[in-house]
Amino acid sequence: MKTEIHILMLEDSEMDAELVMHTLRKGGVVFSSERVETRPAFTRALERGPPDLILSDYSLPSFDGYAALAIAQEKCPDIPFIFVTGTLGEEVAIETLKKGATDYVLKHRLSRLLPSVQRALREAEERAARRRAQEQLRQSHEQLRALSVYLQHVREEERTRIAREVHDELGQALTGLKLQLTWLCGRLPAKSKSLHESTKTMTERIDETIQTVRRIATELRPGVLDSAGLPAALEWQALQFERQTGIHCPVQSAVRETMLAQELNTAFFRIFQETLTNVIRHAHATKVDVRFAQMGQFLVLEVKDNGRGISEAEMNNTKSIGLLGMRERAALLGGEVRLRGEPGRGTTVTVRIPRPQKEAGPNKLNFHENSPDRRPRRRAARA
Numbered sequence: 388m389k390t391e392i393h394i395l396m397l398e399d400s401e402m403d404a405e406l407v408m409h410t411l412r413k414g415g416v417v418f419s420s421e422r423v424e425t426r427p428a429f430t431r432a433l434e435r436g437p438p439d440l441i442l443s444d445y446s447l448p449s450f451d452g453y454a455a456l457a458i459a460q461e462k463c464p465d466i467p468f469i470f471v472t473g474t475l476g477e478e479v480a481i482e483t484l485k486k487g488a489t490d491y492v493l494k495h496r497l498s499r500l501l502p503s504v505q506r507a508l509r510e511a512e513e514r515a516a517r518r519r520a521q522e523q524l525r526q527s528h529e530q531l532r533a534l535s536v537y538l539q540h541v542r543e544e545e546r547t548r549i550a551r552e553v554h555d556e557l558g559q560a561l562t563g564l565k566l567q568l569t570w571l572c573g574r575l576p577a578k579s580k581s582l583h584e585s586t587k588t589m590t591e592r593i594d595e596t597i598q599t600v601r602r603i604a605t606e607l608r609p610g611v612l613d614s615a616g617l618p619a620a621l622e623w624q625a626l627q628f629e630r631q632t633g634i635h636c637p638v639q640s641a642v643r644e645t646m647l648a649q650e651l652n653t654a655f656f657r658i659f660q661e662t663l664t665n666v667i668r669h670a671h672a673t674k675v676d677v678r679f680a681q682m683g684q685f686l687v688l689e690v691k692d693n694g695r696g697i698s699e700a701e702m703n704n705t706k707s708i709g710l711l712g713m714r715e716r717a718a719l720l721g722g723e724v725r726l727r728g729e730p731g732r733g734t735t736v737t738v739r740i741p742r743p744q745k746e747a748g749p750n751k752l753n754f755h756e757n758s759p760d761r762r763p764r765r766r767a768a769r770a
Contacts, residue, residue, distance in 0.1 A: 392439035392508065394420040395432050397455055398471075399447055403494060407442060407471055414501035426450045430458060437463035440508065445472035445479075445491075452483065460487050465514060467507035471500065536719050543608070543653050550607035557600045565593045609656075617652045618642055621659055621679060621688075628663045634675055636663075641680040647742075654716045654740060655679075655688055658724065661709050662690045662736050669701075670694030670734060681742070685722075688738040697728035713738075 394411075398404040404422050411418060421438075423429045426449055432438075441459055445452035452470055459468050470483055470491040480491050489510075490503045572586040612620040618640040625636040659677075666672055672694030679688050701707065713736075714724045722740030 391417045391419065394418050394440045394442060395429075395438035396420055396422045397424070397429055397441065397443040397447065398422055399424045399444065403444070403471075403473075406494075406497065407500065410497045410500050411504065416501070416504065424448075426454065426458070429455060430462070433459065433462040437466050439466070439511075440504065441466055441468045442471050443468065445470050445475055445483075453486065456483065456486055456488055465511065467504075467511050469503055469507060471497075532719065535715060539653075539716070539719065547608045547613075550604040550610075553600055553607070554604035558597060558604075561593055561597045561600065565590060565597075568593065612652055612656055613649075616644070616646045617655055618679060620652070620656055621677065624656070624659060624663070625675075625677060628667075628675070632667055634666070634672060636675040636677060638677040638679070641678075642686065647686075650720060651686065651740060651742065654720055654722075655686070655738065658713045658716055658738050659688065659690065661713050665709060666690075666692050666694065669697070672733065682739075684741050685739045686742055689735065690738075691733060691735040693733040696730045696732055697726055697734040698730075699728075702726045702728065 396404055396407065398407070401422070408418075408420060418440075421432055423432055424447070443452055443455050443459075447455070452472070456468055459466065464487075467489040468487070469489050470480075471494060472491065473494045475483075475491055475493065483491060489507045492500045492503050568586055568590055572583065572590070575582050575586065609620055609623065611623045615623075618638075621640065622638045625638045628634065629636050663675070666675055670692045672692035675690060675692045677688070677690050679686075681687070702710070704710070710724075710726070717724045717738055717740055720740050722738065725737045725739075727735045727737075
């Protein structure tokens, strides 16, 4: 609490004002004060700067206490406002508190003034402290968000770099090794069957390693995402999912643009990957339907399976890193991830992320039951 406070007093009686100030000084309150009597003077005093406390009479010649309270709440809503008045009926007193007054004190019972003022100032300080703490928490949250965005960006860049090096450097080295081995095999004596068998086995091993290198590079960063765009990448991932699990996974896309912002591409694709991973681990599904569309200024991805259905406890599990990561990826771009589970009927994951204004185009499409865009479309895409 401040050692000295500034009090704005709305009082038309100078004698009553002196009595109030005497009561506060006697109670040990250190303060400076300003007394005003009219609405214009009261408004100007508030506009010059908020006081620490407002003490107001209820009945004034030019306007009443309700009007003064309304002005104070508009100009400085966090400042304690106490009515100090000669008469105030019980109903009126209750109404003033409902409208936002901190307290009321009758002039013939000024013994209540000091504790009322002390309580009001203490509560105001506590509110200010809470606001400061909330502001610090908000700033910390924003800093963490900014750090998360940076880390996501760095991680994707690193994955892309490693994928390129693995694919190009290791792939070229293995291909060169295979060519040299083929050249060597052609110069072996025809009768050396064991050597021919060994070189054949080595060639097959090299081929297997080349496929492994390609698979690792693709898992790090699918080339189709950057070369063909998000819709094609979603279809490619769905095909990979089908081959791996045997679960039918048609993709219906109503977004005709192929190249979106890299941040949008990455967010949607990684969330889609995590969703399919959860289907494999938990859903026990036999089919997954995928829809991708633009609705207004939002891009919307919906993934619906026919599995057991996610429970409320699983959706709210703070230890589920996968779900937390999905939600955080969307939130970093101003979007959201919603989950809806129906026991025995499956789970629906809906991802909504706004497009940047500069990218938003006329293609604002939606899914309709008879729309030709509902027909599953496949695109041949290579990693």
